[in-house]
Amino acid sequence: MTIKEIQNEIIDEFSMFDDWMQRYEYIIELGKSLPLIKEEYKTEENLIKGCQSKVWLQGEQNDDKIVFTADSDAILTKGIIAILIRAFSNQKAEDIIKADTEFIDEIGLKEHLSATRANGLVSMIKNIKMYALAFEAKNKN
């Protein structure tokens, strides 16, 4: 599936929820259930420090695609990471670079991507793109 298709699928899933509480409960479930990153990757180097919560992000090349794993110390942040990973991981670098994150607005989680939240998610998305740019540059050489 393309990134856009996955994002639309996520929007569909969230459209079933009536209110924010159901959305949050789902995010919390996602945050709890997914093993997101190997412990050995939770290094200082992979750490994005926010004022509120911490995020670890690791990217690896798998053929022509990039596989992301990540984690956070806050459950809501972790749940949103799970959604971002579902959309961006295992995709080609060029597609990741082109993709946007507007679907997060559409599923009613916009405030978590605002800079004032300082939860590390904004930097995480930036770093996902940086990984993609770096992989693309490397592959061209």
Added chain:
Amino acid sequence: MLDIQKIRADFPILSEKVNGKPLIYFDNGATSQKPQVVIDAEAKYYQEINANIHRGVHTLSQLATDAYEISRVKLQHHINAKFSHEVLFTSGTTHGINLVANGFASILKPGDEVLVSSLEHHSNIVPWQMLCEKTGAVLKVIPINEEGELIISEYESLLSDKTKIVTVNHISNALGVINPVKEMIAKAHAVGAAVLIDGAQAVPHLKPDVQDLDCDFYAFSGHKMCGPTGTGILFGKEEWLNKLPPYQGGGEMIKEVTFEKTTYADLPHKFEAGTPNIAGGIVLGTAVDYLNNIGFGNIQLQENKLLEHATKRLLEIEGLRIYGNGKNKASVVSFNIDGIHPYDIGSIIDKLGIAVRTGHHCAQPIMNFFCIPGTIRASFSFYNTKEEIDVMVEAIKKAKTMLS
């Protein structure tokens, strides 16, 4: 007894809704809300007397200058400074602290010591670190105990003739602990050190008496005490302000300028370069009048009731720990729930219309001391009610159920 409902009617924002719920504002430690008189005074200044001050001979300039200087005298009386020229207008506490730290660069020598406390906000740490880097002075830190109180015996043993300045907050922003500053000031003076008190978190709750405290500097912000953002006061004893060099050069702070030499204006203008926040400075006086009309005795009575109620109700929640349990506390409760990240609680109760602060509160050393990523901080003002606290407690219980 305060008529809280009548007071709440003074604050238009308190009848706003957030996320479809009536706003419950418990982030007063970050900034207070503003009463209508303050909002009106800001508009009135621009509608009726806006002009630059200390310059023009025209009537408006005179009116604006008078209003600004009257406000300075109001602030002087409010903190009981000996002279109005000891009261400098600043853009806030951070500005005041930087002004002093910058001035001490010409006083400190390598090996001199600057004493800060573990309870400080980053803005009362970083300027001193920068000062130490510049001068070769050494930064020493007063430790805290498990209750979040400064350990006075350790403080005493850190003091020596090398100590040139001690800087400590009157009330901790992260924990709400009230520090024994009067006692600490006397001890510092005994070794010949100057003392700066960061009063940012104190001025919403109490009326500092700088002569009684005998502090050399006292810095605070207007926006935490019902005044406009971008306003603040630095009190400095006359002898110290005469000793320190100017912080910024520019208009207003000069006596005479030639390309060979500039002589500086007298206090307080020596430290007030450029056109200041005139409206803000005037309206800070309005805010102080408003608070004094309510009375700080009344404010403390109400806030102590809120603190007591909140502490009791919050401790009903299993696994909840409050940080900062000393006897002397302002109406601030900083807490966590076992196994739950403060960000998660804060995000969920925001959805329920409740504004609290979560995170490290710009005081990372305290969070490191307790080995936590941050806390949830509810800080109460006199316009808050017990009923609002009950709503918060229920919201936290709900969040806890969702998260565990």
